[in-house]
Amino acid sequence: MKPIYEPKGKAKEYGDLAINIYTGCPHRCYYCFAPNVLHRDKEKFHSVIEPRANIVEEVKRQIEREGITGKLIHLCFTCDPYPLGYDSTPTREIIKVIKESGNNVQILTKNGYDALRDFDLLDENDLFGVTYTGYPEDEFRTFPAAERCADAPLSRLKALKIAKDKGIKTWVSCEPVICENDIIELIQFADYIDFWKIGKMNHYPSDINWKEFGIRAERFLKTRRRNYYIKDSLREEMNK
Numbered sequence: 001m002k003p004i005y006e007p008k009g010k011a012k013e014y015g016d017l018a019i020n021i022y023t024g025c026p027h028r029c030y031y032c033f034a035p036n037v038l039h040r041d042k043e044k045f046h047s048v049i050e051p052r053a054n055i056v057e058e059v060k061r062q063i064e065r066e067g068i069t070g071k072l073i074h075l076c077f078t079c080d081p082y083p084l085g086y087d088s089t090p091t092r093e094i095i096k097v098i099k100e101s102g103n104n105v106q107i108l109t110k111n112g113y114d115a116l117r118d119f120d121l122l123d124e125n126d127l128f129g130v131t132y133t134g135y136p137e138d139e140f141r142t143f144p145a146a147e148r149c150a151d152a153p154l155s156r157l158k159a160l161k162i163a164k165d166k167g168i169k170t171w172v173s174c175e176p177v178i179c180e181n182d183i184i185e186l187i188q189f190a191d192y193i194d195f196w197k198i199g200k201m202n203h204y205p206s207d208i209n210w211k212e213f214g215i216r217a218e219r220f221l222k223t224r225r226r227n228y229y230i231k232d233s234l235r236e237e238m239n240k
């Protein structure tokens with residue numbers, strides 16, 4: 001097994017190398033693409049969450065065998081590195097292996113609370129990020145309808161603030177965007193986020209006018225002098 005791989009397609013816009021640690025994800029986001037990509041039964045994907053066999057040892061072997069160093073390795077694409085309600089010790093052990101080998105991590109999670117435990121392993125060369133799709137006000141402090149078993153959006157933003165205070169670089173993935181006005185508000189006020197990635201809904205229907213949203217979001221990103229990247233699929237809509 002070679003757990004470290006080079007992402008392709010839309011995933012390539014997030015990083016050069018990546019690791020998927022777990023067999024599934026319990027967060028049950030309605031827009032989740034992973035079961036289709038992995039050709040897995042959707043219910044099984046969301047209910048059977050285990051670390052892949054010997055994942056920590058296999059990551060260490062591959063790094064040593066291929067001499068991987070000086071890379072930024074993304075955690076994770078087809079799962080969450082901090083599956084809510086499950087033991088994420090394998091994630092911590094993999095971060096240790098990555099850091100000890102002279103590499104760095106780029107974390108993306110919907111579980112800010114559990115991620116706090118591992119901030120002692122990160123430094124200014126790592127990136128800690130959360131997914132933030134935009135949420136109605138009544139869902140901000142609880143389980144959001146679109147991600148009904150993930151951590152609350154407020155908890156994720158609090159984790160970003162703590163990471164920033166500890167000198168860790170922070171980022172947010174606003175993809176897919178569900179509530180566009182909330183994203184615009186976040187852009188205006190979240191000075192603790194170092195880098196933004198904005199993308200559209202690609203696999204499910206949406207009534208958002210992507211051209212108008214993309215242009216509006218970029219205007220605020222520029223006005224607030226945010227460091228950002230517009231995903232290709234959204235940029236294509238903006239250029240129509």
